[in-house]
Amino acid sequence: DIQLTQSPSFLSASVGDRVTITCRASQGIGSFLAWYQQKPGKAPSLLIHTASTLQSGVPSRFSGSGSGTEFSLTISSLQPEDFATYYCQVLTGYPRTFGQGTKVEI
Amino acid sequence: EVQLVQSGVEVRKPGESLKISCQGSGYSFVKYWISWVRQVPGKGLEWMGIIYPDDSDTRYSPSFQGQVTISVDKSINTAYLQWDSLRASDTAIYYCARRAVYSSQGSDYWGQGSLVIVSS
Numbered sequence: 001d002i003q004l005t006q007s008p009s010f011l012s013a014s015v016g017d018r019v020t021i022t023c024r025a026s027q028g029i030g031s032f033l034a035w036y037q038q039k040p041g042k043a044p045s046l047l048i049h050t051a052s053t054l055q056s057g058v059p060s061r062f063s064g065s066g067s068g069t070e071f072s073l074t075i076s077s078l079q080p081e082d083f084a085t086y087y088c089q090v091l092t093g094y095p096r097t098f099g100q101g102t103k104v105e106i
Numbered sequence: 107e108v109q110l111v112q113s114g115v116e117v118r119k120p121g122e123s124l125k126i127s128c129q130g131s132g133y134s135f136v137k138y139w140i141s142w143v144r145q146v147p148g149k150g151l152e153w154m155g156i157i158y159p160d161d162s163d164t165r166y167s168p169s170f171q172g173q174v175t176i177s178v179d180k181s182i183n184t185a186y187l188q189w190d191s192l193r194a195s196d197t198a199i200y201y202c203a204r205r206a207v208y209s210s211q212g213s214d215y216w217g218q219g220s221l222v223i224v225s226s
Binding site: 031043 | 150151153155166167209212214217
């Protein structure tokens with residue numbers, strides 16, 4: 001199974017900050033990675049797929065990069081509605097493992 | 107409008123059986139894989155398995171193989187997650203999610219979640 005390790009697990013930031021979350025895969029997965037945002041009491045929502053493609057309707061302050069084993073999600077200017085938990089997910093092979101999550105707090 | 111609507115809160119005792127549902131609408135249900143994801147309250151997301159409604163091709167995570175059954179009734183556009191004998195550790199929110207057309211595109215639509223509480 002492919003393991004995903006996110007860092008950091010918790011991140012304290014302020015409105016307007018540039019924030020980067022990293023996801024490391026235990027073996028190469030090409031660009032088969034997605035990022036999701038989850039707010040308390042809500043289902044996850046897709047932000048980025050194919051490592052760097054912005055899902056339709058997602059603000060352009062979100063961006064993804066990386067390939068192989070190292071990936072990152074960047075929020076260029078943190079907005080109040082961005083305080084949430086973020087997960088990466090591998091999209092090749094089975095199981096389609098999620099990272100352990102990164103909680104972005106004020 | 108694409109929607110995945112899940113069944114509601116379920117409360118069961120340990121050892122009881124349960125089947126929760128996820129009904130899709132607004133798209134060709136049989137042509138998109140449906141996955142199930144577990145979230146224990148306060149914890150992260152765990153991928154359980156996936157089914158292709160058109161032919162019921164199903165894949166499970168090793169962590170959940172033999173513990174649950176994923177099925178589908180394509181005549182009513184509904185996917186199911188089933189337990190034969192629940193444990194307290196099955197208490198969680200369960201989400202269904204539609205895989206986009208291509209695997210690399212992730213899960214683009216999610217149900218609202220079904221809360222399962224297992225307690226004596």
